[in-house]
Amino acid sequence: MGGTKLGELELLVLLAALRLGSDEAHAVSIAEHLEAQADRSVQRATIYVVLKRLEEKGLVRTRLGDAVPERGGRARRLVEVEPRGIEAVREVRETLRGMWAGLGPILDGAR
Amino acid sequence: MSRLPWVARLLLRGLDAGDRDDAVGDLLEVHAARRARLGGHRAWLASSVDAAWVLVRLRLHGLRRRPPFSAAELRLGVRMMRRQPWLSVTAVLALAVGIGIAGSVFTLVSRVMLADLPFPNGDRWVNVEIRDGRTGLWRAPSPEGYRTVRDRATLLAAVGAYRTQQLNLTDGDADPVAVRTAYVTAGSFQLMGVEPIAGRLVGPSDGGLVTERVVLIGEAVWRSRWGGDPALVGRRIELGDEPHTVVGIMPADFGFPDVAEAWTTMDEATLDGTSTGAHRDVELFGVRAEGVAIDEVSDQLTTLLLDERSTLHTEPFTRRNVGGIAEMGAVVVALVLMLLVTAGNVANLVLARTYARRGELAVRTALGADRGRLVGQVFLEVLVLAGVAALLGYAAASVVVGWLERTVNDLPFWVDLSPDWTVVLFVAGLALLAGLVAGVLPALKATGGRIAETLPAGGRSSGNLRFGRFASAMILTQVALTVALLAGAGSLTRALAGYHARSEHLPEGDVITARVYFAPPDGAPDSVAVLHRRMVEAVEAIPGPAAVSFATRLPRDESPLRPVEVELDGEIVSGVAPATSVAPGFFAALGIEPLAGREFPRVGTEADALEVVVNRPFVDRFLEGRNALGRRVRFPGEGGPNAVPTWHTIVGVVPDLGMSPGDPAHAAGLYRRMGATNYFHVVMRSAGGDPQAFVGPLRDAIASVDRDIRVDEVMPLERAGWESRALLTGLSAAMAALGGMALFLSLMGLYAIVSFTVTGRTREIGIRVALGASRTGVLRSVLGRSAWQLAAGGLVGSLVGLAVAAGTQVLPIRVAPGAPWLAPVVAVGMMLAGLLATWVPARRALAIQPVEALRSE
Numbered sequence: 002m003g004g005t006k007l008g009e010l011e012l013l014v015l016l017a018a019l020r021l022g023s024d025e026a027h028a029v030s031i032a033e034h035l036e037a038q039a040d041r042s043v044q045r046a047t048i049y050v051v052l053k054r055l056e057e058k059g060l061v062r063t064r065l066g067d068a069v070p071e072r073g074g075r076a077r078r079l080v081e082v083e084p085r086g087i088e089a090v091r092e093v094r095e096t097l098r099g100m101w102a103g104l105g106p107i108l109d110g111a112r
Numbered sequence: 113m114s115r116l117p118w119v120a121r122l123l124l125r126g127l128d129a130g131d132r133d134d135a136v137g138d139l140l141e142v143h144a145a146r147r148a149r150l151g152g153h154r155a156w157l158a159s160s161v162d163a164a165w166v167l168v169r170l171r172l173h174g175l176r177r178r179p180p181f182s183a184a185e186l187r188l189g190v191r192m193m194r195r196q197p198w199l200s201v202t203a204v205l206a207l208a209v210g211i212g213i214a215g216s217v218f219t220l221v222s223r224v225m226l227a228d229l230p231f232p233n234g235d236r237w238v239n240v241e242i243r244d245g246r247t248g249l250w251r252a253p254s255p256e257g258y259r260t261v262r263d264r265a266t267l268l269a270a271v272g273a274y275r276t277q278q279l280n281l282t283d284g285d286a287d288p289v290a291v292r293t294a295y296v297t298a299g300s301f302q303l304m305g306v307e308p309i310a311g312r313l314v315g316p317s318d319g320g321l322v323t324e325r326v327v328l329i330g331e332a333v334w335r336s337r338w339g340g341d342p343a344l345v346g347r348r349i350e351l352g353d354e355p356h357t358v359v360g361i362m363p364a365d366f367g368f369p370d371v372a373e374a375w376t377t378m379d380e381a382t383l384d385g386t387s388t389g390a391h392r393d394v395e396l397f398g399v400r401a402e403g404v405a406i407d408e409v410s411d412q413l414t415t416l417l418l419d420e421r422s423t424l425h426t427e428p429f430t431r432r433n434v435g436g437i438a439e440m441g442a443v444v445v446a447l448v449l450m451l452l453v454t455a456g457n458v459a460n461l462v463l464a465r466t467y468a469r470r471g472e473l474a475v476r477t478a479l480g481a482d483r484g485r486l487v488g489q490v491f492l493e494v495l496v497l498a499g500v501a502a503l504l505g506y507a508a509a510s511v512v513v514g515w516l517e518r519t520v521n522d523l524p525f526w527v528d529l530s531p532d533w534t535v536v537l538f539v540a541g542l543a544l545l546a547g548l549v550a551g552v553l554p555a556l557k558a559t560g561g562r563i564a565e566t567l568p569a570g571g572r573s574s575g576n577l578r579f580g581r582f583a584s585a586m587i588l589t590q591v592a593l594t595v596a597l598l599a600g601a602g603s604l605t606r607a608l609a610g611y612h613a614r615s616e617h618l619p620e621g622d623v624i625t626a627r628v629y630f631a632p633p634d635g636a637p638d639s640v641a642v643l644h645r646r647m648v649e650a651v652e653a654i655p656g657p658a659a660v661s662f663a664t665r666l667p668r669d670e671s672p673l674r675p676v677e678v679e680l681d682g683e684i685v686s687g688v689a690p691a692t693s694v695a696p697g698f699f700a701a702l703g704i705e706p707l708a709g710r711e712f713p714r715v716g717t718e719a720d721a722l723e724v725v726v727n728r729p730f731v732d733r734f735l736e737g738r739n740a741l742g743r744r745v746r747f748p749g750e751g752g753p754n755a756v757p758t759w760h761t762i763v764g765v766v767p768d769l770g771m772s773p774g775d776p777a778h779a780a781g782l783y784r785r786m787g788a789t790n791y792f793h794v795v796m797r798s799a800g801g802d803p804q805a806f807v808g809p810l811r812d813a814i815a816s817v818d819r820d821i822r823v824d825e826v827m828p829l830e831r832a833g834w835e836s837r838a839l840l841t842g843l844s845a846a847m848a849a850l851g852g853m854a855l856f857l858s859l860m861g862l863y864a865i866v867s868f869t870v871t872g873r874t875r876e877i878g879i880r881v882a883l884g885a886s887r888t889g890v891l892r893s894v895l896g897r898s899a900w901q902l903a904a905g906g907l908v909g910s911l912v913g914l915a916v917a918a919g920t921q922v923l924p925i926r927v928a929p930g931a932p933w934l935a936p937v938v939a940v941g942m943m944l945a946g947l948l949a950t951w952v953p954a955r956r957a958l959a960i961q962p963v964e965a966l967r968s969e
Contacts, residue, residue: 027138028134028138029138029141029142044162044165044169045138045142045162045166046162046165046166046168046169046170047169049131049134049135049166049169049170050169050170050173053173069137069141071140071141071144072136072137072138072140072141073136073137073140075133075134075136075137075140076137077137078134
C-alpha cells in the first residue's frame with residue numbers, strides 16, 4: 002500500500018463530496034452535510050482550504066456550475082472527486098478495516 | 113435576494129478574483145439562511161465575521177503556498193539599491209535622520225517620563241503636592257499634613273516623607289565635601305526592596321527620638337571619598353555639623369528620591385519640630401493600595417488636607433518635576449509626522465525609479481505576475497532601504513542618548529537610557545511605516561493602468577509620466593518644510609549666539625554664584641524678612657571674599673519682562689523691559705563702575721526703594737540716548753489692576769550685562785533694589801584665589817540660619833544661563849539637522865522630477881526645436897512645473913517659518929521673534945538651490961538635437 006495520505010478532515014470532505022455527487026457538492030453543501038451527518042461543525046473557510054489542498058493533490062476537480070440567482074448570478078463551484086481520490090478513500094477503508102478486524106467484541110461489549 | 117453586509121463585501125475584496133467570486137456567492141446563500149434564522153443584526157455580525165475568517169484562512173493558505181517574496185526577489189531588491197546609488201543613499205540618509213531623531217526623543221520620553229520606580233509595586237508610588245490658594249505656589253505638605261495622611265489615608269498602602277538638602281560631610285581632618293542628602297522617614301527603605309552592598313538599611317528602629325543619628329552613604333561617594341574602604345561601616349562622621357554613624361553603603365544605581373548620595377532619617381524629632389533641624393515642610397509620597405486609581409487617592413487626600421482655596425496634585429512619582437507628558441507626546445507625534453513627510457518625498461524618488469522600470473514590470477505581468485506581486489516587489493526594495501535606514505537611525509539614536517547619559521549629571525536614579533526592546537520595536541515600526549508610505553503608494557501608482565501596453569514600446573520607459581497631484585503636493589510640502597525648518601534653526605542659532613557671546617564688562621574666573629531658596633514659612637508675616645536678613649548677615653560675614661552681593665537674576669540669565677512707562681519731556685513712552693532686583697553693592701561686587709550716576713546705597717531709606725538703575729540699551733531705546741539721571745519710570749499694573757503705579761527715579765546707568773541674551777530686542781532693562789525675598793542668587797568675588805573655596809563656608813553660613821534652606825546651582829558667573837544655552841543648542845542642532853535633511857531631499861526630488869521629465873519628453877522637445885522653438889521656450893516648459901513648485905513651497909515655507917519663529921515664544925526662554933527677512937532669504941536660497949539642482953537635466957534638454965530626438969523612443 003502506498004498512495005496519498007489523507008488527513009481526517011480531508012477524508013470527511015471527500016466522503017461528503019462522494020455522497021452529494023458532482024452536481025451538488027460545493028463548499029456550502031459539504032459543510033452542511035458534515036454538520037448533519039458527522040456532527041462536525043466545520044467553518045466554510047476551512048472547507049475552502051481543504052478543497053484547495055485536495056485539488057493540488059489531484060484528488061478532486063472543481064468546475065463552475067450554472068449561475069444561480071440566489072448567488073447574485075454567480076455560478077457555484079462544484080466539486081467532483083477524481084478517480085485518484087476514490088482510490089485514496091478506498092485505501093483508507095481497507096486500512097481501517099484491517100485495524101478494526103477482531104475488535105468487534107471489544108467495541109460492542111464496551112457498552 | 114439579500115445583500116451582504118458592507119463589511120463583508122469590503123473584506124472579501126481582499127481575495128484574489130477567483131476565490132472572491134466563490135466566497136461572495138457562497139456567503140450570499142449562507143447569509144440569506146442566517147437572516148431567516150437569526151434575524152437581521154445577528155446575521156449581519158455573523159456574516160461579517162465569516163467573511164473575515166474566509167479572508168484570513170485563504171490568505172494564510174496563499175502565503176504558505178507562496179511566500180510574499182522569494183530569495184531571488186530579495187536579491188533583486190539589493191541589486192536595485194546598488195544600481196542607483198544616489199537614490200538609495202538619499203533615501204537611506206533621509207529616513208535614517210528622521211528615524212534617529214524620532215527614536216532618540218521616544219527613548220527620552222519613555223525612559224524619563226513613563227518609567228516606574230525600580231521598586232516592588234514601583235508603578236503605584238505617587239507624589240503629592242499642594243498649590244497654595246494664597247500664594248499660588250506649589251508646595252509640599254507640612255509635617256502635620258504628613259501625619260494626617262499617614263494616619264488617615266486609607267487608599268494608600270504606605271506613606272512616607274522626605275526632604276533633600278546639600279550638606280557638608282566631614283570625616284576627621286579631611287576637607288568637607290558637599291553631598292546631596294535625603295532625609296527619609298524610617299521604614300521607607302523597607303518599601304523599596306533595595307539591599308545595601310555593605311552594612312544594613314536604615315529601619316523603623318532608627319526613627320525614634322535617638323541620640324545618635326545614622327546615615328547610609330552612596331557607593332559613588334564611598335569610592336571617591338574613602339576608596340571603597342569596608343571599614344567605613346560603623347564609623348562616625350559629621351553630616352551637616354551633626355555626628356552620624358555610617359550603618360550601610362547603598363549601591364550606585366540607587367538615589368531616592370532622585371539623585372541623593374546619602375540618606376538619614378527624618379525622625380519624629382525633625383518632624384515635630386523639637387530638634388534644632390526641624391523641617392518646615394516635607395515632600396510626601398505614598399504607595400497606592402492595590403486596585404486604587406490615582407484619582408481616588410487625590411480625592412481622598414483633598415478632603416484630608418486642603419482648605420477651599422488650595423488644590424492638590426497627585427501624580428506618579430517618576431513624573432514629579434518633569435514637564436507635561438502631553439507636550440512631550442506631541443513632540444514625538446510631530447517627529448513621526450515629519451518622518452512620514454520625508455517618506456512621502458522618498459516615495460517621489462521611488463515613483464520615478466519605478467516608472468523607469470515599467471518595461472520590466474510589463475514583462476513580469478505578461479509572464480503571470482499579478483499586481484500584488486509587483487507592488488510587493490517594489491515594497492520589498494523600499495523596505496530594504498528602510499531597514500538599512502532603521503539600523504543607521506537606531507545607531508545614531510543610541511549614540512545621542514548615550515552622550516546625553518554621560519553629559520547630564522542629574523538624571524534621576526530610575527532613568528536607564530540603555531536601549532531595550534521597546535526602542536527597537538518603535539524603530540522597526542517607524543521603518544515599516546516609512547516603507548509603506550515610500551514603497552506601496554508609488555508602487556500602486558506605477559503598476560496601475562494598462563502596464564502591459566508598454567510592451568510594444570520595447571519595454572522602454574514611458575513618456576507619459578504624470579507625477580500628479582501627490583508628487584506635486586509632496587515636493588511643495590518638502591520645500592515649505594525645508595524653508596520653515598532652516599528659518600527656525602536660523603532664529604535659534606542667532607539666539608544661541610547671544611548666549612555664547614562674551615560680555616566685555618563681566619569678570620571671568622573670579623566670581624562664584626549660588627542660588628538660595630526656601631519655602632515661605634507659615635506664621636509670622638515678616639518671617640521671610642527675618643530669615644532673609646539673617647542670611648544676608650551670615651553670608652556677608654564670611655571671611656575671604658573681596659565682595660559679596662545678591663540678586664534675583666544673574667547677568668546673562670533671562671529676566672522677566674515688565675510693562676514700563678518712561679517720562680520723557682512730558683510725554684510717556686511705554687513698552688516692556690526685563691527687570692530684576694539687586695542688592696546694594698551688586699555692581700561693585702562684579703567690579704562694574706556705573707556709566708553714569710550711582711548704584712543703590714548700602715544704607716538706604718524708604719525713599720531708596722523708589723530708585724532704579726537702568727542699562728545702556730534702556731537709555732538708547734526709551735530715552736533716545738539722552739541723559740537718564742533724574743528721569744522717572746513706573747510700572748503699570750504694579751499693586752493691582754486699579755492701583756496707580758508709583759514713579760521711580762533713575763539714579764544710575766550701567767553697561768549691558770545681558771538681561772535678555774536670546775532676544776536682543778529686549779536688552780533694554782532696569783534694576784530695582786532687592787527687598788526681602790525667599791529666592792535669590794549670591795555672588796561672591798575672590799581677591800585672586802579660587803572662588804570655589806567660598807562654597808563650603810557659604811553652605812555653612814546658610815545652614816547656620818536654617819537647615820531647610822536650599823543652596824544649589826553653585827557655578828561660576830560665566831555659566832549663568834547654561835540651561836537656556838543647552839536647550840537652544842539641542843533645539844537648533846535638531847532643527848538644523850532636520851532642515852538639512854529636508855533640503856537634501858527636496859533638491860534630490862526636484863532633480864529626479866525634472867530629469868525624468870526631460871527624459872520622457874526628449875522626442876517632443878526635439879520636434880519643438882526642429883520647428884523653431886526657442887531655447888528659452890524649451891527651458892520654460894521643462895522647468896515651469898518645478899519653478900512653481902519651488903515658488904509655492906518657498907512662499908508657504910516663508911509664512912510657516914515666520915509663524916514658527918514667532919511661535920518660539922512658547923519656549924521657556926525668550927528668543928528673538930526671527931528677523932522678518934530670515935525666512936524669505938532662506939526661501940530664495942532654496943529656490944536658487946532648487947534651480948541649480950534642475951540645471952543638469954535642463955542642460956540636457958537644451959542639448960537635444962532634433963535628429964537624435966526623433967530617432968529616440
